[in-house]
Amino acid sequence: MTHSDVPRKRTRIQAQNEARIIRAAMDVFSANGYRGATVDQIAGSAGMSKANVLYYFNKKQDIYTAVLEQTLGIWLDPLDELNPDGDPIEELWKYALQKLRFSQQEPLASRLFANEILQGAPIIRPFLENELKNLVMSKCQIIQQWIDHGKLAPVSPLHLLFFIWSSTQHYADFSPQINALTQESEDELFADAEKTLKLLLTRGLKP
Protein backbone atom coordinates (compact mmCIF):
# COMPACT_ATOMS: atom_id res chain seq x y z
CA MET A 1 0.00 0.00 0.00
CA THR A 2 2.33 2.74 -1.25
CA HIS A 3 0.22 5.70 -2.28
CA SER A 4 -3.26 5.32 -0.82
CA ASP A 5 -5.80 3.24 0.98
CA VAL A 6 -8.70 4.60 -1.00
CA PRO A 7 -11.05 1.90 -2.30
CA ARG A 8 -9.09 0.16 -5.04
CA LYS A 9 -10.83 0.20 -8.38
CA ARG A 10 -12.72 -2.80 -9.66
CA THR A 11 -10.68 -5.12 -11.82
CA ARG A 12 -12.10 -6.41 -15.08
CA ILE A 13 -11.85 -9.92 -13.63
CA GLN A 14 -13.70 -8.77 -10.54
CA ALA A 15 -16.64 -7.34 -12.44
CA GLN A 16 -16.75 -10.35 -14.72
CA ASN A 17 -16.70 -12.93 -11.93
CA GLU A 18 -19.15 -11.09 -9.72
CA ALA A 19 -21.57 -11.00 -12.63
CA ARG A 20 -21.03 -14.70 -13.28
CA ILE A 21 -21.68 -15.51 -9.64
CA ILE A 22 -24.82 -13.41 -9.49
CA ARG A 23 -26.18 -15.04 -12.61
CA ALA A 24 -25.53 -18.50 -11.20
CA ALA A 25 -26.93 -17.50 -7.83
CA MET A 26 -30.16 -16.33 -9.46
CA ASP A 27 -30.65 -19.83 -10.85
CA VAL A 28 -29.93 -21.55 -7.58
CA PHE A 29 -31.75 -19.21 -5.19
CA SER A 30 -34.87 -18.94 -7.34
CA ALA A 31 -35.13 -22.71 -7.64
CA ASN A 32 -34.34 -23.59 -4.02
CA GLY A 33 -34.95 -20.55 -1.88
CA TYR A 34 -32.33 -19.08 0.42
CA ARG A 35 -32.00 -21.97 2.85
CA GLY A 36 -32.24 -24.57 0.14
CA ALA A 37 -29.42 -23.10 -1.90
CA THR A 38 -25.83 -24.02 -1.11
CA VAL A 39 -22.71 -22.03 -1.87
CA ASP A 40 -21.29 -25.13 -3.49
CA GLN A 41 -24.21 -25.28 -5.94
CA ILE A 42 -23.71 -21.65 -6.86
CA ALA A 43 -19.99 -22.20 -7.34
CA GLY A 44 -20.61 -25.24 -9.49
CA SER A 45 -23.19 -23.41 -11.57
CA ALA A 46 -20.75 -20.52 -12.00
CA GLY A 47 -17.90 -22.85 -12.88
CA MET A 48 -15.57 -22.02 -10.04
CA SER A 49 -14.62 -23.21 -6.59
CA LYS A 50 -16.62 -22.47 -3.49
CA ALA A 51 -13.62 -20.73 -1.95
CA ASN A 52 -13.41 -18.44 -4.95
CA VAL A 53 -17.08 -17.51 -4.69
CA LEU A 54 -16.50 -16.57 -1.07
CA TYR A 55 -13.52 -14.51 -2.15
CA TYR A 56 -15.82 -12.18 -4.05
CA PHE A 57 -18.78 -12.31 -1.66
CA ASN A 58 -17.74 -12.82 1.95
CA LYS A 59 -20.96 -14.46 3.08
CA LYS A 60 -23.74 -16.45 1.46
CA GLN A 61 -26.18 -13.76 2.45
CA ASP A 62 -24.12 -11.14 0.61
CA ILE A 63 -24.65 -13.08 -2.61
CA TYR A 64 -28.36 -13.28 -1.92
CA THR A 65 -28.63 -9.58 -1.20
CA ALA A 66 -26.71 -8.75 -4.36
CA VAL A 67 -29.01 -10.89 -6.49
CA LEU A 68 -32.10 -9.30 -4.97
CA GLU A 69 -30.84 -5.75 -5.31
CA GLN A 70 -30.00 -6.28 -8.93
CA THR A 71 -33.60 -7.19 -9.72
CA LEU A 72 -35.40 -4.71 -7.49
CA GLY A 73 -35.34 -2.04 -10.17
CA ILE A 74 -37.22 -4.21 -12.61
CA TRP A 75 -40.05 -4.25 -10.11
CA LEU A 76 -40.52 -0.51 -10.02
CA ASP A 77 -39.87 0.55 -13.58
CA PRO A 78 -43.05 -0.61 -15.35
CA LEU A 79 -45.33 0.76 -12.62
CA ASP A 80 -43.48 4.04 -12.75
CA GLU A 81 -44.53 4.45 -16.37
CA LEU A 82 -48.23 4.66 -15.54
CA ASN A 83 -49.23 7.90 -17.28
CA PRO A 84 -51.90 10.01 -15.52
CA ASP A 85 -52.80 11.71 -18.80
CA GLY A 86 -53.33 8.54 -20.83
CA ASP A 87 -56.52 6.54 -21.13
CA PRO A 88 -56.97 4.86 -17.72
CA ILE A 89 -57.98 1.42 -18.90
CA GLU A 90 -55.37 1.46 -21.64
CA GLU A 91 -52.64 2.51 -19.21
CA LEU A 92 -53.57 -0.13 -16.67
CA TRP A 93 -53.75 -2.83 -19.31
CA LYS A 94 -50.39 -1.79 -20.70
CA TYR A 95 -48.97 -2.22 -17.21
CA ALA A 96 -50.60 -5.60 -16.67
CA LEU A 97 -49.35 -6.81 -20.03
CA GLN A 98 -45.84 -5.73 -19.18
CA LYS A 99 -46.01 -7.69 -15.93
CA LEU A 100 -47.31 -10.73 -17.79
CA ARG A 101 -44.47 -10.53 -20.31
CA PHE A 102 -42.07 -10.22 -17.42
CA SER A 103 -43.44 -13.42 -15.91
CA GLN A 104 -42.80 -15.20 -19.18
CA GLN A 105 -39.34 -13.78 -19.84
CA GLU A 106 -37.93 -13.56 -16.33
CA PRO A 107 -39.62 -16.28 -14.33
CA LEU A 108 -36.54 -16.74 -12.18
CA ALA A 109 -36.71 -13.19 -10.90
CA SER A 110 -40.38 -13.62 -10.10
CA ARG A 111 -39.77 -16.84 -8.21
CA LEU A 112 -36.85 -15.29 -6.35
CA PHE A 113 -39.19 -12.59 -5.06
CA ALA A 114 -41.92 -15.04 -4.24
CA ASN A 115 -39.50 -17.11 -2.18
CA GLU A 116 -38.20 -14.07 -0.37
CA ILE A 117 -41.65 -12.81 0.50
CA LEU A 118 -42.93 -16.23 1.53
CA GLN A 119 -40.09 -16.38 4.05
CA GLY A 120 -41.29 -13.08 5.51
CA ALA A 121 -39.29 -10.71 3.29
CA PRO A 122 -36.38 -10.55 5.76
CA ILE A 123 -34.05 -8.83 3.31
CA ILE A 124 -36.27 -6.70 1.10
CA ARG A 125 -38.63 -5.43 3.78
CA PRO A 126 -36.96 -2.00 3.73
CA PHE A 127 -37.45 -1.87 -0.02
CA LEU A 128 -41.12 -2.76 0.33
CA GLU A 129 -41.71 -0.19 3.07
CA ASN A 130 -39.90 2.65 1.34
CA GLU A 131 -39.29 2.68 -2.42
CA LEU A 132 -42.18 0.39 -3.30
CA LYS A 133 -44.60 1.92 -0.85
CA ASN A 134 -43.89 5.46 -2.04
CA LEU A 135 -44.32 4.52 -5.67
CA VAL A 136 -47.47 2.55 -5.00
CA MET A 137 -49.03 5.34 -2.99
CA SER A 138 -48.41 7.90 -5.70
CA LYS A 139 -49.79 5.60 -8.38
CA CYS A 140 -52.83 4.78 -6.28
CA GLN A 141 -53.60 8.48 -6.16
CA ILE A 142 -53.58 8.59 -9.93
CA ILE A 143 -55.95 5.65 -10.11
CA GLN A 144 -58.18 7.20 -7.48
CA GLN A 145 -58.38 10.38 -9.52
CA TRP A 146 -59.38 8.40 -12.56
CA ILE A 147 -62.16 6.88 -10.50
CA ASP A 148 -63.21 10.25 -9.08
CA HIS A 149 -63.44 11.57 -12.62
CA GLY A 150 -65.70 8.68 -13.54
CA LYS A 151 -63.23 7.18 -15.94
CA LEU A 152 -62.91 3.89 -14.08
CA ALA A 153 -65.06 1.53 -12.08
CA PRO A 154 -64.94 2.25 -8.34
CA VAL A 155 -62.37 -0.32 -7.29
CA SER A 156 -59.83 -0.02 -4.51
CA PRO A 157 -56.68 1.15 -6.35
CA LEU A 158 -54.36 -0.79 -4.09
CA HIS A 159 -56.31 -4.00 -4.50
CA LEU A 160 -56.46 -3.47 -8.23
CA LEU A 161 -52.67 -3.47 -8.20
CA PHE A 162 -52.69 -6.61 -6.08
CA PHE A 163 -54.96 -8.22 -8.64
CA ILE A 164 -52.63 -7.31 -11.50
CA TRP A 165 -49.56 -8.48 -9.63
CA SER A 166 -51.00 -11.77 -8.49
CA SER A 167 -52.63 -12.82 -11.73
CA THR A 168 -49.51 -12.12 -13.78
CA GLN A 169 -46.86 -13.41 -11.40
CA HIS A 170 -48.89 -16.56 -10.95
CA TYR A 171 -47.69 -17.79 -14.33
CA ALA A 172 -44.07 -17.67 -13.20
CA ASP A 173 -44.44 -18.67 -9.57
CA PHE A 174 -46.86 -21.57 -10.00
CA SER A 175 -45.63 -22.90 -13.31
CA PRO A 176 -45.33 -26.50 -12.10
CA GLN A 177 -49.02 -26.47 -11.23
CA ILE A 178 -49.94 -24.78 -14.48
CA ASN A 179 -47.91 -27.21 -16.54
CA ALA A 180 -49.59 -30.11 -14.77
CA LEU A 181 -53.01 -28.83 -15.82
CA THR A 182 -52.53 -27.96 -19.47
CA GLN A 183 -50.86 -29.29 -22.59
CA GLU A 184 -50.64 -25.91 -24.28
CA SER A 185 -47.26 -24.76 -25.51
CA GLU A 186 -45.77 -21.88 -23.58
CA ASP A 187 -46.72 -19.41 -26.29
CA GLU A 188 -50.32 -20.59 -26.48
CA LEU A 189 -50.51 -20.52 -22.71
CA PHE A 190 -49.43 -16.92 -22.44
CA ALA A 191 -51.58 -15.90 -25.38
CA ASP A 192 -54.65 -17.33 -23.64
CA ALA A 193 -53.63 -15.75 -20.37
CA GLU A 194 -53.30 -12.42 -22.10
CA LYS A 195 -56.68 -12.68 -23.76
CA THR A 196 -58.52 -13.67 -20.61
CA LEU A 197 -56.76 -11.13 -18.43
CA LYS A 198 -57.43 -8.37 -20.94
CA LEU A 199 -61.07 -9.24 -21.11
CA LEU A 200 -61.48 -9.32 -17.34
CA LEU A 201 -59.62 -6.07 -16.80
CA THR A 202 -61.04 -3.99 -19.62
CA ARG A 203 -64.61 -5.09 -18.97
CA GLY A 204 -64.26 -5.09 -15.21
CA LEU A 205 -62.79 -1.60 -15.07
CA LYS A 206 -65.19 0.12 -17.45
CA PRO A 207 -66.94 2.85 -15.45
Added chain:
Amino acid sequence: MTHSDVPRKRTRIQAQNEARIIRAAMDVFSANGYRGATVDQIAGSAGMSKANVLYYFNKKQDIYTAVLEQTLGIWLDPLDELNPDGDPIEELWKYALQKLRFSQQEPLASRLFANEILQGAPIIRPFLENELKNLVMSKCQIIQQWIDHGKLAPVSPLHLLFFIWSSTQHYADFSPQINALTQESEDELFADAEKTLKLLLTRGLKP
Protein backbone atom coordinates in the same frame (compact mmCIF):
# COMPACT_ATOMS: atom_id res chain seq x y z
CA MET B 1 -45.55 -60.92 19.02
CA THR B 2 -47.76 -63.70 20.34
CA HIS B 3 -50.87 -63.86 18.20
CA SER B 4 -50.38 -61.85 15.05
CA ASP B 5 -48.31 -59.51 12.97
CA VAL B 6 -51.26 -57.73 11.45
CA PRO B 7 -51.00 -53.95 11.60
CA ARG B 8 -51.51 -53.10 15.23
CA LYS B 9 -54.29 -50.66 15.90
CA ARG B 10 -53.63 -46.97 16.61
CA THR B 11 -53.32 -46.10 20.23
CA ARG B 12 -55.05 -43.03 21.60
CA ILE B 13 -51.64 -41.56 22.43
CA GLN B 14 -50.53 -42.27 18.88
CA ALA B 15 -53.39 -40.38 17.27
CA GLN B 16 -53.04 -37.55 19.71
CA ASN B 17 -49.30 -37.09 19.25
CA GLU B 18 -49.39 -37.47 15.48
CA ALA B 19 -51.98 -34.72 15.35
CA ARG B 20 -49.86 -32.55 17.61
CA ILE B 21 -46.83 -33.08 15.41
CA ILE B 22 -48.71 -32.32 12.22
CA ARG B 23 -50.11 -29.14 13.67
CA ALA B 24 -46.65 -28.00 14.73
CA ALA B 25 -45.16 -29.06 11.40
CA MET B 26 -47.71 -26.97 9.53
CA ASP B 27 -46.46 -23.89 11.37
CA VAL B 28 -42.81 -24.64 10.76
CA PHE B 29 -43.02 -25.85 7.15
CA SER B 30 -45.30 -23.06 6.00
CA ALA B 31 -43.04 -20.43 7.52
CA ASN B 32 -39.71 -21.88 6.40
CA GLY B 33 -40.31 -24.24 3.52
CA TYR B 34 -39.17 -27.85 3.53
CA ARG B 35 -35.43 -27.26 3.57
CA GLY B 36 -35.68 -24.36 5.96
CA ALA B 37 -37.60 -26.34 8.55
CA THR B 38 -35.77 -28.52 11.07
CA VAL B 39 -37.09 -31.51 12.93
CA ASP B 40 -35.90 -29.87 16.12
CA GLN B 41 -38.09 -26.83 15.46
CA ILE B 42 -41.08 -29.04 14.87
CA ALA B 43 -40.36 -30.99 18.02
CA GLY B 44 -39.99 -27.80 20.04
CA SER B 45 -43.19 -26.38 18.62
CA ALA B 46 -44.98 -29.63 19.43
CA GLY B 47 -43.52 -29.73 22.94
CA MET B 48 -41.64 -32.98 22.66
CA SER B 49 -38.17 -34.29 21.89
CA LYS B 50 -36.82 -34.67 18.39
CA ALA B 51 -36.32 -38.37 18.98
CA ASN B 52 -39.97 -38.72 19.88
CA VAL B 53 -41.09 -36.94 16.74
CA LEU B 54 -39.01 -39.39 14.73
CA TYR B 55 -40.60 -42.23 16.63
CA TYR B 56 -43.98 -41.35 15.11
CA PHE B 57 -42.71 -40.26 11.69
CA ASN B 58 -39.60 -42.12 10.60
CA LYS B 59 -38.29 -39.41 8.31
CA LYS B 60 -38.59 -35.65 8.05
CA GLN B 61 -40.16 -36.09 4.65
CA ASP B 62 -42.85 -38.34 6.10
CA ILE B 63 -43.96 -35.47 8.32
CA TYR B 64 -44.02 -33.16 5.34
CA THR B 65 -46.04 -35.57 3.25
CA ALA B 66 -48.50 -36.08 6.08
CA VAL B 67 -49.01 -32.35 6.47
CA LEU B 68 -49.56 -31.90 2.76
CA GLU B 69 -51.94 -34.80 2.42
CA GLN B 70 -54.04 -33.56 5.27
CA THR B 71 -54.67 -30.29 3.48
CA LEU B 72 -55.07 -31.53 -0.08
CA GLY B 73 -58.75 -32.16 0.41
CA ILE B 74 -59.41 -28.56 1.31
CA TRP B 75 -58.11 -27.66 -2.13
CA LEU B 76 -60.63 -29.71 -4.03
CA ASP B 77 -63.78 -29.35 -1.99
CA PRO B 78 -64.87 -25.78 -2.82
CA LEU B 79 -64.25 -26.23 -6.54
CA ASP B 80 -66.20 -29.44 -6.48
CA GLU B 81 -69.27 -27.52 -5.35
CA LEU B 82 -69.50 -25.51 -8.58
CA ASN B 83 -73.08 -26.13 -9.62
CA PRO B 84 -73.74 -26.38 -13.40
CA ASP B 85 -77.40 -25.48 -12.88
CA GLY B 86 -76.83 -22.36 -10.84
CA ASP B 87 -76.30 -18.85 -12.15
CA PRO B 88 -72.81 -18.88 -13.70
CA ILE B 89 -71.52 -15.59 -12.35
CA GLU B 90 -73.04 -16.24 -8.98
CA GLU B 91 -71.50 -19.71 -8.81
CA LEU B 92 -68.06 -18.49 -9.82
CA TRP B 93 -68.17 -15.61 -7.37
CA LYS B 94 -69.26 -17.94 -4.60
CA TYR B 95 -66.23 -20.06 -5.37
CA ALA B 96 -63.86 -17.08 -5.47
CA LEU B 97 -65.22 -15.79 -2.19
CA GLN B 98 -64.71 -19.17 -0.59
CA LYS B 99 -61.09 -19.15 -1.74
CA LEU B 100 -60.62 -15.64 -0.39
CA ARG B 101 -62.04 -16.64 2.96
CA PHE B 102 -59.73 -19.62 2.96
CA SER B 103 -56.75 -17.32 2.42
CA GLN B 104 -57.79 -15.31 5.44
CA GLN B 105 -58.59 -18.23 7.71
CA GLU B 106 -55.94 -20.74 6.67
CA PRO B 107 -52.99 -18.71 5.44
CA LEU B 108 -50.57 -21.37 6.64
CA ALA B 109 -52.05 -23.98 4.34
CA SER B 110 -51.88 -21.58 1.42
CA ARG B 111 -48.24 -20.76 2.11
CA LEU B 112 -47.42 -24.44 2.54
CA PHE B 113 -48.72 -25.07 -0.97
CA ALA B 114 -46.98 -22.05 -2.40
CA ASN B 115 -43.68 -23.22 -0.98
CA GLU B 116 -44.18 -26.72 -2.29
CA ILE B 117 -45.03 -25.55 -5.79
CA LEU B 118 -42.23 -22.99 -5.88
CA GLN B 119 -39.82 -25.82 -5.21
CA GLY B 120 -41.18 -27.67 -8.21
CA ALA B 121 -44.00 -29.58 -6.49
CA PRO B 122 -41.80 -32.64 -5.87
CA ILE B 123 -44.29 -34.26 -3.51
CA ILE B 124 -47.72 -33.19 -4.71
CA ARG B 125 -47.06 -33.50 -8.43
CA PRO B 126 -49.09 -36.74 -8.62
CA PHE B 127 -51.96 -34.99 -6.90
CA LEU B 128 -51.79 -32.12 -9.40
CA GLU B 129 -51.65 -34.43 -12.39
CA ASN B 130 -54.46 -36.71 -11.26
CA GLU B 131 -57.07 -35.60 -8.74
CA LEU B 132 -56.70 -31.90 -9.39
CA LYS B 133 -56.43 -32.21 -13.14
CA ASN B 134 -59.52 -34.40 -13.38
CA LEU B 135 -61.59 -32.08 -11.27
CA VAL B 136 -60.35 -29.01 -13.11
CA MET B 137 -61.08 -30.51 -16.50
CA SER B 138 -64.61 -31.42 -15.56
CA LYS B 139 -65.27 -27.98 -14.12
CA CYS B 140 -63.77 -26.28 -17.16
CA GLN B 141 -66.31 -28.11 -19.28
CA ILE B 142 -69.09 -26.65 -17.19
CA ILE B 143 -67.68 -23.17 -17.58
CA GLN B 144 -67.25 -23.70 -21.32
CA GLN B 145 -70.88 -24.70 -21.60
CA TRP B 146 -71.94 -21.57 -19.79
CA ILE B 147 -69.95 -19.60 -22.33
CA ASP B 148 -71.39 -21.54 -25.25
CA HIS B 149 -74.86 -20.77 -23.97
CA GLY B 150 -74.00 -17.08 -23.90
CA LYS B 151 -74.25 -16.86 -20.14
CA LEU B 152 -70.66 -15.80 -19.63
CA ALA B 153 -68.02 -13.70 -21.35
CA PRO B 154 -65.80 -15.75 -23.67
CA VAL B 155 -62.83 -16.30 -21.37
CA SER B 156 -60.58 -19.33 -21.24
CA PRO B 157 -62.09 -21.42 -18.42
CA LEU B 158 -58.73 -22.70 -17.26
CA HIS B 159 -57.24 -19.24 -17.10
CA LEU B 160 -60.30 -17.94 -15.33
CA LEU B 161 -59.59 -20.48 -12.62
CA PHE B 162 -55.96 -19.37 -12.54
CA PHE B 163 -57.11 -15.80 -11.98
CA ILE B 164 -59.38 -16.79 -9.16
CA TRP B 165 -56.68 -18.87 -7.52
CA SER B 166 -53.93 -16.32 -7.88
CA SER B 167 -55.85 -13.26 -6.81
CA THR B 168 -57.23 -14.93 -3.70
CA GLN B 169 -54.17 -16.88 -2.60
CA HIS B 170 -52.11 -13.74 -3.03
CA TYR B 171 -53.51 -12.39 0.23
CA ALA B 172 -52.11 -15.32 2.15
CA ASP B 173 -48.88 -15.95 0.25
CA PHE B 174 -47.70 -12.35 -0.06
CA SER B 175 -48.97 -11.01 3.23
CA PRO B 176 -45.62 -9.47 4.22
CA GLN B 177 -45.71 -7.38 1.06
CA ILE B 178 -49.36 -6.49 1.55
CA ASN B 179 -48.83 -5.49 5.15
CA ALA B 180 -45.93 -3.29 4.13
CA LEU B 181 -48.19 -1.38 1.74
CA THR B 182 -51.30 -0.75 3.79
CA GLN B 183 -52.30 0.22 7.31
CA GLU B 184 -55.74 -1.34 7.04
CA SER B 185 -56.78 -3.81 9.69
CA GLU B 186 -57.04 -7.38 8.51
CA ASP B 187 -60.82 -7.18 8.37
CA GLU B 188 -60.84 -3.96 6.37
CA LEU B 189 -58.20 -5.40 4.07
CA PHE B 190 -60.21 -8.47 3.23
CA ALA B 191 -63.42 -6.47 2.94
CA ASP B 192 -61.79 -4.23 0.33
CA ALA B 193 -60.29 -7.21 -1.44
CA GLU B 194 -63.69 -8.82 -1.57
CA LYS B 195 -65.35 -5.70 -2.97
CA THR B 196 -62.73 -5.15 -5.67
CA LEU B 197 -62.55 -8.77 -6.65
CA LYS B 198 -66.32 -9.06 -6.83
CA LEU B 199 -66.56 -5.99 -9.02
CA LEU B 200 -63.87 -7.19 -11.41
CA LEU B 201 -65.26 -10.69 -11.68
CA THR B 202 -68.96 -9.92 -11.94
CA ARG B 203 -68.45 -7.10 -14.44
CA GLY B 204 -65.69 -8.84 -16.32
CA LEU B 205 -67.63 -12.05 -16.76
CA LYS B 206 -70.93 -10.54 -17.82
CA PRO B 207 -71.66 -11.87 -21.34
Added chain:
DNA sequence: GCAATTGTTGACCAGATGGTCAAGATACGA
Protein backbone atom coordinates in the same frame (compact mmCIF):
# COMPACT_ATOMS: atom_id res chain seq x y z
C1' DG C 1 -50.48 -56.99 40.25
C1' DC C 2 -47.54 -58.04 36.39
C1' DA C 3 -45.64 -58.89 31.80
C1' DA C 4 -45.61 -57.17 27.45
C1' DT C 5 -46.27 -53.54 24.58
C1' DT C 6 -45.88 -48.81 23.70
C1' DG C 7 -43.93 -44.28 24.62
C1' DT C 8 -39.89 -41.06 25.61
C1' DT C 9 -35.51 -39.17 25.52
C1' DG C 10 -30.40 -38.04 26.05
C1' DA C 11 -26.42 -39.34 23.86
C1' DC C 12 -24.43 -40.25 19.82
C1' DC C 13 -23.14 -40.61 14.72
C1' DA C 14 -22.46 -39.34 9.83
C1' DG C 15 -22.94 -36.26 6.33
C1' DA C 16 -23.72 -31.62 4.72
C1' DT C 17 -22.59 -26.88 4.74
C1' DG C 18 -20.83 -22.11 5.65
C1' DG C 19 -16.68 -20.16 6.19
C1' DT C 20 -11.21 -19.79 6.87
C1' DC C 21 -6.46 -20.07 5.47
C1' DA C 22 -2.12 -20.68 3.59
C1' DA C 23 0.12 -21.49 -0.42
C1' DG C 24 0.58 -21.30 -5.14
C1' DA C 25 -0.92 -19.33 -9.87
C1' DT C 26 -1.92 -15.41 -12.68
C1' DA C 27 -2.29 -10.74 -14.31
C1' DC C 28 -0.52 -6.21 -14.48
C1' DG C 29 1.99 -1.82 -13.91
C1' DA C 30 6.65 0.29 -14.08
Added chain:
DNA sequence: TCGTATCTTGACCATCTGGTCAACAATTGC
Protein backbone atom coordinates in the same frame (compact mmCIF):
# COMPACT_ATOMS: atom_id res chain seq x y z
C1' DT D 1 11.46 -8.41 -17.08
C1' DC D 2 10.34 -8.17 -12.40
C1' DG D 3 7.74 -7.32 -8.22
C1' DT D 4 3.41 -6.53 -6.39
C1' DA D 5 -1.41 -7.04 -6.09
C1' DT D 6 -4.96 -9.90 -7.40
C1' DC D 7 -6.89 -14.36 -8.12
C1' DT D 8 -7.73 -19.37 -7.21
C1' DT D 9 -8.17 -23.48 -4.77
C1' DG D 10 -7.56 -27.78 -1.83
C1' DA D 11 -7.54 -28.76 2.74
C1' DC D 12 -9.46 -27.87 6.87
C1' DC D 13 -12.68 -26.51 10.79
C1' DA D 14 -16.96 -25.72 13.47
C1' DT D 15 -21.59 -26.12 13.40
C1' DC D 16 -25.94 -27.82 12.18
C1' DT D 17 -29.05 -31.39 11.23
C1' DG D 18 -31.35 -35.80 10.04
C1' DG D 19 -31.47 -40.04 11.90
C1' DT D 20 -30.17 -44.16 15.28
C1' DC D 21 -30.04 -46.53 19.59
C1' DA D 22 -30.03 -48.24 24.05
C1' DA D 23 -32.01 -47.51 28.26
C1' DC D 24 -35.69 -46.07 30.97
C1' DA D 25 -40.80 -44.75 31.83
C1' DA D 26 -45.62 -45.26 31.21
C1' DT D 27 -49.67 -47.87 29.65
C1' DT D 28 -52.31 -51.57 28.84
C1' DG D 29 -54.23 -56.21 28.55
C1' DC D 30 -54.84 -60.20 31.40
